[in-house]
Amino acid sequence: xxxxxxxxxxxxxxxxxxxxxxxxxxxxxxxxxxxxxxxxxxxxxxxxxxxxxxxxxxxxxxxxxxxxxxxxxxxxxxxxxxxxxxxxxxxxxxxxxxxxxxxxxxxxxxxxxxxxxxxxxxxxxxxxxxxxxxxxxxxxxxxxxxxxxxxxxxxxxxxxxxxxxxxxxxxxxxxxxxxxxxxxxxxxxxxxxxxxxxxxxxxxxxxxxxxxxxxxxxxxxxxxxxxxxxxxxxxxxxxxxxxxxxxxxxxxxxxxxxxxxxxxxxxxxxxxxxxxxxxxxxxxxxxxxxxxxxxxxxxxxxxxxxxxxxxxxxxxxxxxxxxxxxxxxxxxxxxxxxxxxxxxxxxxxxxxxxxxxxxxxxxxxxxxxxxxxxxxxxxxxxxxxxxxxxxxxxxxxxxxx
Amino acid sequence: xxxxxxxxxxxxxxxxxxxxxxxxxxxxxxxxxxxxxxxxxxxxxxxxxxxxxxxxxxxxxxxxxxxxxxxxxxxxxxxxxxxxxxxxxxxxxxxxxxxxxxxxxxxxxxxxxxxxxxxxxxxxxxxxxxxxxxxxxxxxxxxxxxxxxxxxxxxxxxxxxxxxxxxxxxxxxxxxxxxxxxxxxxxxxxxxxxxxxxxxxxxxxxxxxxxxxxxxxxxxxxxxxxxxxxxxxxxxxxxxxxxxxxxxxxxxxxxxxxxxxxxxxxxxxxxxxxxxxxxxxxxxxxxxxxxxxxxxxxxxxxxxxxxxxxxxxxxxxxxxxxxxxxxxxxxxxxxxxxxxxxxxxxxxxxxxxxxxxxxxxxxxxxxxxxxxxxxxxxxxxxxxxxxxxxxxxxxxxxxxxxxxxxxxxxxxxxxxxxxxxxxxxxxxxxxxxxxxxxxxxxxxxxxxxxx
Numbered sequence: 001x002x003x004x005x006x007x008x009x010x011x012x013x014x015x016x017x018x019x020x021x022x023x024x025x026x027x028x029x030x031x032x033x034x035x036x037x038x039x040x041x042x043x044x045x046x047x048x049x050x051x052x053x054x055x056x057x058x059x060x061x062x063x064x065x066x067x068x069x070x071x072x073x074x075x076x077x078x079x080x081x082x083x084x085x086x087x088x089x090x091x092x093x094x095x096x097x098x099x100x101x102x103x104x105x106x107x108x109x110x111x112x113x114x115x116x117x118x119x120x121x122x123x124x125x126x127x128x129x130x131x132x133x134x135x136x137x138x139x140x141x142x143x144x145x146x147x148x149x150x151x152x153x154x155x156x157x158x159x160x161x162x163x164x165x166x167x168x169x170x171x172x173x174x175x176x177x178x179x180x181x182x183x184x185x186x187x188x189x190x191x192x193x194x195x196x197x198x199x200x201x202x203x204x205x206x207x208x209x210x211x212x213x214x215x216x217x218x219x220x221x222x223x224x225x226x227x228x229x230x231x232x233x234x235x236x237x238x239x240x241x242x243x244x245x246x247x248x249x250x251x252x253x254x255x256x257x258x259x260x261x262x263x264x265x266x267x268x269x270x271x272x273x274x275x276x277x278x279x280x281x282x283x284x285x286x287x288x289x290x291x292x293x294x295x296x297x298x299x300x301x302x303x304x305x306x307x308x309x310x311x312x313x314x315x316x317x318x319x320x321x322x323x324x325x326x327x328x329x330x331x332x333x334x335x336x337x338x339x340x341x342x343x344x345x346x347x348x349x350x351x352x353x354x355x356x357x358x359x360x361x362x363x364x365x366x367x368x369x370x371x372x373x374x375x376x377x378x379x380x381x382x383x384x385x386x387x388x389x390x391x392x393x394x395x396x397x398x399x400x401x
Numbered sequence: 402x403x404x405x406x407x408x409x410x411x412x413x414x415x416x417x418x419x420x421x422x423x424x425x426x427x428x429x430x431x432x433x434x435x436x437x438x439x440x441x442x443x444x445x446x447x448x449x450x451x452x453x454x455x456x457x458x459x460x461x462x463x464x465x466x467x468x469x470x471x472x473x474x475x476x477x478x479x480x481x482x483x484x485x486x487x488x489x490x491x492x493x494x495x496x497x498x499x500x501x502x503x504x505x506x507x508x509x510x511x512x513x514x515x516x517x518x519x520x521x522x523x524x525x526x527x528x529x530x531x532x533x534x535x536x537x538x539x540x541x542x543x544x545x546x547x548x549x550x551x552x553x554x555x556x557x558x559x560x561x562x563x564x565x566x567x568x569x570x571x572x573x574x575x576x577x578x579x580x581x582x583x584x585x586x587x588x589x590x591x592x593x594x595x596x597x598x599x600x601x602x603x604x605x606x607x608x609x610x611x612x613x614x615x616x617x618x619x620x621x622x623x624x625x626x627x628x629x630x631x632x633x634x635x636x637x638x639x640x641x642x643x644x645x646x647x648x649x650x651x652x653x654x655x656x657x658x659x660x661x662x663x664x665x666x667x668x669x670x671x672x673x674x675x676x677x678x679x680x681x682x683x684x685x686x687x688x689x690x691x692x693x694x695x696x697x698x699x700x701x702x703x704x705x706x707x708x709x710x711x712x713x714x715x716x717x718x719x720x721x722x723x724x725x726x727x728x729x730x731x732x733x734x735x736x737x738x739x740x741x742x743x744x745x746x747x748x749x750x751x752x753x754x755x756x757x758x759x760x761x762x763x764x765x766x767x768x769x770x771x772x773x774x775x776x777x778x779x780x781x782x783x784x785x786x787x788x789x790x791x792x793x794x795x796x797x798x799x800x801x802x803x804x805x806x807x808x809x810x811x812x813x814x815x816x817x818x819x820x821x822x823x824x825x826x827x828x829x830x831x832x833x834x835x836x837x838x839x840x841x842x843x844x845x846x847x848x849x850x851x852x
Contacts, residue, residue, distance in 0.1 A: 199795060221766050
């Protein structure tokens with residue numbers, strides 16, 4: 001079976017989340033991705049989580065997850081010979097991904113103009129916090145600061161306290177995904193006879209273009225001159241997160257066209273006769289809201305979260321339960337669909353990973369290969385480049401590989 | 402970027418999806434984001450929208466509010482449905498920020514697929530499309546009899562992206578959910594809950610739509626590449642929930658490695674402190690600060706003039722700061738409270754401390770960095786007005802790109818699509834319009850049925 005991205009050769013000079021996620025997506029669906037790591041390895045090898053919390057560079061959950069199906073070599077780009085090797089590797093690549101600070105590609109003499117001379121198909125994608133231009137180009141950014149500046153963070157959380165960031169590394173995953181999309185688009189153009197390009201992906205800008213919350217509310221700001229703000233919990237009747245007997249649910253019923261079914265379900269069909277029934281949720285009187293909420297919370301107090309969801313879904317009501325990762329991994333829905341994939345790593349051993357995102361009728365995803373041990377392919381890559389095996393001890397001694 | 406300033410694109414640097422046509426039957430938010438991205442990079446997006454019924458949560462047409470009601474919503478900070486100048490106008494379905502924020506570079510044809518006349522037009526469109534994107538509940542597509550098995554008989558080279566919330570199989574198959582509900586079901590909501598709070602405080606974020614939108618466009622582009630090499634179209638099944646799982650991959654791995662469910666994290670980082678959102682001068686003004694080393698902590702205290710913090714024995718090491726972070730956050734917040742967030746941002750960046758002001762929507766539209774990069778673009782919708790819209794979030798050095806057409810109005814391209822593209826005669830087209838099946842406004846019956 002042909003994989004969608006077979007035959008695309010990718011070099012990844014990127015660390016942590018964004019660049020490696022861009023590369024992982026390409027690798028998982030068939031591209032050949034060579035990860036070029038500093039001699040100490042991608043810092044995500046040190047991040048964890050680790051089995052039993054014992055740090056080990058080949059057992060970091062973050063690294064193992066983000067680097068499936070890749071090869072690894074080590075290369076010191078601070079050494080002149082390291083840069084010579086890097087430039088030769090780029091000469092054989094279709095795609096290069098980096099997350100160097102702006103200007104470093106120039107310092108390394110690896111900038112797009114030079115690398116694409118005589119190699120017009122080349123696609124390079126550079127991921128930076130703020131982009132390759134503009135007054136903040138050289139500023140540093142991290143997950144929380146880029147969400148705060150570019151993304152919808154201001155509107156998340158409770159109004160009486162500080163805004164809350166989105167979970168984990170969401171902004172960097174999103175930016176990596178955006179980079180991977182741009183790479184595929186450029187490659188599609190190259191294979192149709194067009195040219196490659198240098199892709200400039202700013203995490204900040206990806207956050208500003210983060211649909212839904214940010215692009216909708218930036219448009220609303222242009223229309224109304226107002227910003228959306230953090231909303232008080234429980235502010236709207238039968239809308240939003242509420243406690244159930246064994247956790248929380250998030251159900252959108254109040255003011256919707258399925259609200260009658262909801263009232264039946266919570267045992268208050270009489271509230272359909274109220275004059276506020278059929279109004280928009282923010283127009284309900286305080287008294288109507290109290291009637292609804294009292295009965296709703298009492299119903300939830302006797303109803304497990306997933307049962308509450310199942311019973312409201314029957315009426316076409318939007319909703320979901322607030323689950324933990326433990327709930328998720330054990331949930332029969334995803335397990336039955338084969339979402340998890342067990343991958344056997346030579347050092348970390350067999351573990352369950354998030355597997356395919358896509359079910360493809362003509363090009364199913366192949367079983368994954370584990371993330372590479374640090375430098376596992378250094379020798380193979382260099383001998384393919386024409387280095388004599390006898391030269392390798394010298395490169396090693398000189399701190400090049 | 403104004404039209405007279407637009408640089409040339411040569412043939413080698415044309416937009417990559419020029420010549421690709423996409424049938425867009427998406428609703429709400431995530432699906433339209435897929436076609437937004439495909440359209441931005443050159444595809445011809447044909448939005449198929451009924452005027453004989455209102456698609457909920459899409460054009461904001463099912464509920465028409467008055468100016469007073471929109472002003473009330475604005476006063477409570479719920480802005481996402483507010484039309485320009487709070488004025489719903491005669492055609493509120495062309496004035497929704499939720500819709501107009503994605504609807505650039507799209508064409509719209511009025512067509513109700515569930516009616517025989519609509520099905521005929523839709524199938525003619527499918528014959529001329531490379532891709533169809535949908536994000537309905539699976540039973541809706543099955544009931545409409547427009548599954549991939551049926552559509553590929555019409556066009557064997559078709560690529561069909563289906564993006565239900567949870568999948569085309571399994572117990573949750575027909576569960577209805579927005580991005581925010583999916584985030585709850587897969588664990589993201591709990592992770593972003595304040596570490597010292599409860600899940601009802603964190604509200605709705607709609608992150609899953611942002612991820613699924615880009616991933617959907619990724620999947621379509623990959624499938625187009627596969628088709629160019631093999632000649633084969635295919636169905637892509639991409640549930641919102643499953644497209645989001647990699648984004649919390651490290652937390653899933655913590656469970657599969659250690660059988661440890663990730664707790665509520667809020668703004669905290671497992672290994673770094675200070676790491677959070679701190680108050681600055683003014684109401685609801687904040688700065689994000691993220692310190693990764695002792696040097697950065699020293700530099701932070703230096704800029705803040707916080708000698709007591711810098712010399713506090715509890716905060717001397719990274720381990721101590723993480724362990725004592727509640728005390729540290731409280732002490733730091735007392736100091737940052739006296740600073741302007743923008744001035745502090747630049748002062749901290751100057752000494753290598755990672756910091757950034759929390760920008761609300763209006764502030765974000767005034768960012769000098771986004772301005773310098775030309776992110777926002779001014780677009781004019783006739784009768785709706787001229788406004789600045791968020792632009793294209795990736796820059797290509799040699800392929801200048803901009804929004805080609807403003808947000809599409811309901812049925813704006815009926816004539817050119819029915820007659821020029823689908824081959825209807827003018828008489829046939831006029832008859833469809835006369836019967837109310839095609840138009841640029843919802844039918845009187847539909848409009849009367851609104852709340």
